[in-house]
Amino acid sequence: MDVNTISLSGEWKFSLDPEKAGITGKYYENELTDKIILPGTTDENKKGFKNEKHETERLTREYIYIGYAWYQKEIEISEAWKNKYILLFLERTRISHVWLDDKYIGTQNSICTPHLYELGRIDPGPHRLTIMVDNSELPVPGSHQTSPDTQTNWNGILGRIELTATDPVWINDINAYPDIRGKKVRLKVQIRNETGKKLSGILRLKANSFNSPDSHNVPEVSYNISLENQTTEIDIEYFIGDNMLLWDEYSPSLYRLYAKLSTTGAEKYISLKEITFAMREFSAKGTQFNINGRTVFLRGKTDCCVFPLTGYAPMDLKSWLEIFQIAKSYGINHYRFHTWCPPEACFTAADMLGIFLQVELPYWGPFYEPGEKDYNENAFYYLYSEARAIIKTFANHPSFVMFSAGNELSGSRRAISELIKTLREYDSRLLYSEGSNSFLWDPKIPDESDFWVTMRTAPGDSMVRGSFSHADKPLGHIQAGPPNTRKTYADSISNIPIPVISHEVGQYQSYPNFREIEKYTGVLKPYNLETFRQRAEKAGILDKADDFHKASGKLAVLCYKEEIEAALRTPGFGGIQLLDLQDFPGQGTALVGILDSFMHSKGFVTPEEWREFCSDIVLLACFDKYTYTTGEEFCAEIKVSNYGAGDIDNTVIEWWIGNGQETYFRGFLEVPEIRQGTVDTAGEIKLNLEGVKAPEKLTLNLKFKNSDIKNHYSIWVYPKKTDITIPSEICVSNNTEEAKSLLKEGKTVLFVVDKNTEIDSVEGFFAPDFWCYPMFRKACEDAGKPVAPGTLGILCNNNHPALKEFPCDYYSDWQWWHIITNSRPVILDKAAPGLNPVVQVIDNFDRNHRLGLLFEGRYKKGKVFVCASDLFSIQDKPEARQLLHSILKYMASEEFNPETVLG
Template identity: 45%
Template sequence: MKTSRIILLIIIPLLFFLFSKVSAQKQNRIYLSGEWQFSLDSAAIGIKNKWYLKNFSETVILPGTTDENKKGNKNTIFTTAHLSRIYTYSGAAWYKKEIYIPEFFSNKHVTLFLERTKETNVWIDSLFIGSSRSILTPQIFQLPPNLKPGKHTLTIMVNNDQQAFPQETKGSHAWTEHTQTNWNGIIGKIYIEAKPINHITDIQISPNYQKKRISAKVKIFSTHNEKAKISLHAETWNTKNKHNAKKQTYPITLHKGINNIELSYYLGKDALSWSEFDPELYRLTAILSTGTEQDTSITNFGLREFKTNKNQFTINGIKTFLRGKHDACVFPLTGYPATEAEEWRKIFKIVKSYGINHYRFHTWTPPEAAFEAADIEGIYLQPELPIWGSVNTGNEPLLSYIKETSQEILKSYGNHPSFVMMALGNELSGDSIVIAHIVENLQQQDSRILYSSGSNNFLGNKGRIGKEDFFVTCRTRQSTDSTYARNVRASFSFADEFDGGYINGMYPSTRRTYTQALSGCTVPIIGHETGQFQILPDFKEINKYTGILRPANLEIFKQRLAQNNLLKQIEDLHFASGKFAAICYREDIEMALRTPEFGGFQILDLQDFPGQGTALVGLLDAFMESKGIIEPFEFSQFCNRVVPLALFDKYCWNNDEVFLSTIKISNYAEKTVGKQTINAYLSNDSGDTIAKQQWYTLLQNGKLNHIGEFEVSLKSVKKSTNLTLSISIEGTPYQNKYKIWVYPKRNILQKQNITICRKIDKQMFNLLKEGRKILLLPDSKEIEKVSVGGMFSPDYWNFSMFKSISESLNRTVSPGTLSILTDPSHPLFLDFPTESHSNWQWWSILKNSRPIILNNLKNYIPLVQVIDNIERNHKLGLIFEFQMGKGKLLICSCNLDNIMDKPEGSQLYNSILEYMDSPHFSPHVQISEPELFNLFNSEIKNTEIKGVKNITSYE
């Protein structure tokens, strides 16, 4: 029995080996995934000591990384700056595998294919094959033509220490620990391929949508001069609308060496086109016949024409609006991007459900799987070079790298119809003439796509650079005023714009547009990194981190909340800050949609960014999973091909006014829609209709359609209420809703049993001792040291980064708050309707407030709490109450006197007085005179906040 087992142990591997040889003879690729020998080379001595000749005792699995194989240094340093790798390593690492070259590879052109890795050096046995520093495209190495069949040793040294790369690449998302991590390894496909000696080395396809044909630039290698022929055949493969183009054969004459041949191939008058609406793809089969040999090359393409028409983009002649998402390569399980098309299709299907049709890859270019998936799903892609810094004449290493990398990207991915745009990098500075020259060279080199000089170069202050085809920016020109007239997004950091931009800096209205900023610009403008509204974390996400990254940042934040006794509120804090962020994202997006002839936006972000100090700005978490804040259907009501829009002056009204709204519909559907019925309803919170109107009109494609005016007298509203304006296109899923607040017009109530005090003094304490009701409205200057500034919009990006930037530039630091948190059912709000979170009726209230720090009141929850950012982590009170002896005290840290001209201001004042005059005013928490005095006079202990360095200068 024992002997039989031994024989089986010998025979089974032998059969497997023989079977592998037979299988290899039936294919032209040998895949190399599996176990490899491995060794770290932290001292960088491997090349000098000829490690390609030695065996290694350790092993790893490829494709994979050192992190996944638990190689490197066990991490002991954890930070809130980004997710933390469990194993870290930077430097050279060696990978070695025994390979078998079959007989039928003899007299073939044999190459090694590495889909994605870092800087490499490659050896076969003792022979050096070559090196590469292509980190965003496949690395392909030609093996020796005289390589004998049989066993050989393949050795690859991968180096991720970045020394061979220009300084300006090192902060990009192609490398950084803040997103995909600076991994070491090889991911994606790894194989050796054999092709005939005379073979097709490359095909570049340029579609001509108007003429229903393609130009195929075919590169062929030939060993000698000879006559040959090449055939082209295209057929659709991913659509029910089948189309099989007629096969064409072209006689050609080959010369020894590389031949560049351009062929024109007619697809037929019924050829199908590719777009976001119908992403129909062709598969082109090219067969080269030379003597007795044939070589086949298969390439996918789409018949499409992505161009510009003045200030807008067109797809196949139809105007489109780019509803874009920023992508920073956040893959929290692996630390590197997915290389399977199905994974990317899953991602793109999620974003499409939210109305997104465009992706901008911030300073990186994804693997081919992303392009394949975007081709199928109909997503317009803007990859970028990994450049973030200054581009200047004389910097030859950088300029050479830009030229080299851009050519590699165009060659590798240019046939994909989803690849419609490219930018040189993010927020570039330096010499604009040099930058413009690079773009012009690219335009001449490859006209299949549109080019930008970079995303938000010079922070928009220099305007459009050279002849770039489109302009991605946060502003369109330099200006010194505070009207925001140059801006093309609604939110900014305080370091970059007065009072943080439109949403925080101007009284709310839905009539604002970016029209002034578009003045004088003749190419499409895309709003750069729209949004960036912070949301407190959902700590249940911590359990999702089962891969190579540890969410130490979230763990640290959780500890901080617990120390300040806020952890018990985290679900409510998370939800309130999230709901309000969604409201602000909506306003940012709608402001773009209601701007005639605007190009689009790139939102930052639908997904959390767990780096750069931890920017939890996503409505989805880092895993692209819902936070339960807003569902796709609700989001797509204001982010879609067709969006009904209501334009009105303000959100808060008195009942002696007439509500006037202009109804418009943004239509970027595939075509002009025939006459449609549009309905508008104004209803109360019980669902009763107060007013309605109907229009029957044509909805033209590619424009903001004016529908009509909706005018409603508010006299019938007798009590404070929240009304909903609903707009829908009958028989379609397109609808949108707006909340407005209506209050009875009246003067401030006079309550004889309530005393209003402006400061804490003996008189106030004596009144409380007498059992009086006191409304304390403290002077903002007197509470400055125990409070934070008033702010409406959620803090931008993250507090730590822009606090340090603002301080370094001697500019105002953002107040840093996120939203209110309150109980809408509390009696205080009987005449002041509210949700648990901020909404537009709170704008003037919060802007004129100084929320008071209540950290010492461990278990106390104010009536209106203000949510602080995760870094500073204060417990903040806007409205709160105490029992003091026989007296009752309510404190409001909003300067109500400043907002009496606003309907919401006078109404809140009256609601506070009515609440205090009612039996409901019965504070449960007792406070003493010393405790109250200390609350307003004690020194506040602030957490030390270390800023995260940003590459971009905001000077």
């Protein structure tokens, strides 16, 4: 007979046991009195203790329970199951203990893989199954598998909860090792024999593709086998043949293997088993990754297990297909699971959609060797056994290509290397790494690792990402500037022999979207967001929250584009892992995604716009600066980052430069070949900007002819000569007391804030604040380092007459870089509520300053325009000259008539 299955989903009897008295009190001998629905958690069932605390650094669990929880169900074993071998399958839980009636079956402690209990032969009739789940004594701390910042440390049982019955001889496991060169798959088949007898049998195998337009049926083969022991392991080479279909991100062709075991003696037993596998070879070839002989650039997302409605990852295929389809729409082909392992449905969905997965041990801390002071033998061997369990359970999935020992590990490099070496010997199908960004303060090429996930390749400025916190100085190139599109990480990886992946790229914070609060209808409550909204209201800036959200998000996208393109411009680079495509609602609340915590768009950028710079084939324009004057030459080297399905032959790149209404320049670049796996030059654009009607914002557009592959860049052109003569009626001052005196006299004053001005202000900073202001403020304070400015770009009233001669949008763009980095935005918390800056700097949700970059008002008898950027010190920059010109022209006009009283 085939395996029979009984689902145990539904209502269970239940009891909390916070005092942990149930084992000695023998709860399993008595009927429990409460009820609960499984699969599910105590949180979902509103069991535990109502949480009265409102967290501000993360989402808040409505119900909290940490301790023993008892689950009990009456099961009926039918006569058909008499003499069958019965197993209990719990797909995902915490530490579990199982009793059948009054008999203790055992305990298991994997938090990443199913718990499988062998109940053996059970007499027909009713029986009492009792499971105790303990989430209070987890084997290792510090991971997103159990973190209160993301998944939460729930108690419960998730996914499939089943009893299975099989004949006492059955196929227990099959592992598939594809060999695409030999056009075969090596199968390791494990067969269990619980009869206590020596048996013989026939094992039949057949396979067929099932999700590809091209069908392929592999001929059936059979093998005579001897089953003399309780466990028999057989190695088989199964020839797939010349019609073999390969798996990759473009054609994720899967095979289903059917195995049938029939015993041939007097006792007739039959066992059937199916597995899914694929023919693919994922490898590290030099400094890059390779799939079936083709170079792959990993465009990754770091997944931190953010699922606010449930507090845990979905266990069903439909949900994971939807998640990955959203990610793919933004050009993502790779997922890194930050210190956690997803369930089976996730791997299956990734198999179907061609996503490359990196799984990590649920660990974020130090490894020690025996003899070292803090060595914990139990923890070390738990991590080793957990790694083996993850690999054994999921490595058949073609999407599972990479394994990491954890995040930002420390301790003994040798201990981690030995772990990786041992795991590779256990299973060679995966690429292994000592961890993601391990030993970040002293980065070195990791021993035994096939790839390296890191933020820098050596101490100092050997960076491979553009965003850094003030606690990790020096800062990345986006803030260090000046802005251009030529930055690569070639120097940083020049002596690295294995693929390098940028660790946690981005982390550009945006202002909260308070309208998101209503989405939190599940077990986690957004009291942090509600608190931030209350603070904004108290600070008098809540009316601008929507605009802050949009403007800060536009800047975040701008910075993400540059950081991703810098990686794509780097020849021989391995890939990136964003942090993140979606928000991270913990660790202070890190709103770093272009999608919210629910994987919904924030409205900053469309998937199509994002794919312009985050896709397998990207058109790149490399130029020295964003701001020009008429008569200057604009020169851009056009490159193609081609990590697509193949070479690009005999194509044409169209390009044009215009302002949306008028096209100034147009041309074509004929491209004979761009080889797959390269970043190649397609040509050069060189032109004189003399005929541009400056000042003007222009867009350089690039597009493959007869294709939807395109990209665009903004540039600004200003007059070669700009009149910045100070009109006689305008007084310029950088001294507060002097300016007040002039204003008392009824003068018109341009008040310029520079480094010598005594005024309450913050440091000017172009890029959005890194990750989360409260978290990294504390990190800097603890390290004795200066705290970051903490701002999120600007909100600009671009229709204000003061900016009539300075083309700009409502958000920060590259022409503001020098202006903002040479600024001291003024703190206006005590100013009149009606003061509405022409350009307001957006502060973070924790501090909530009203910050003015450009603003105006009346003081005593006079009129004042405040410019918190020292434009006079950067007059070599055409954008600074032009902004000063625009301000002066406005102040000299009748339009300059501010109403707000400043004091």
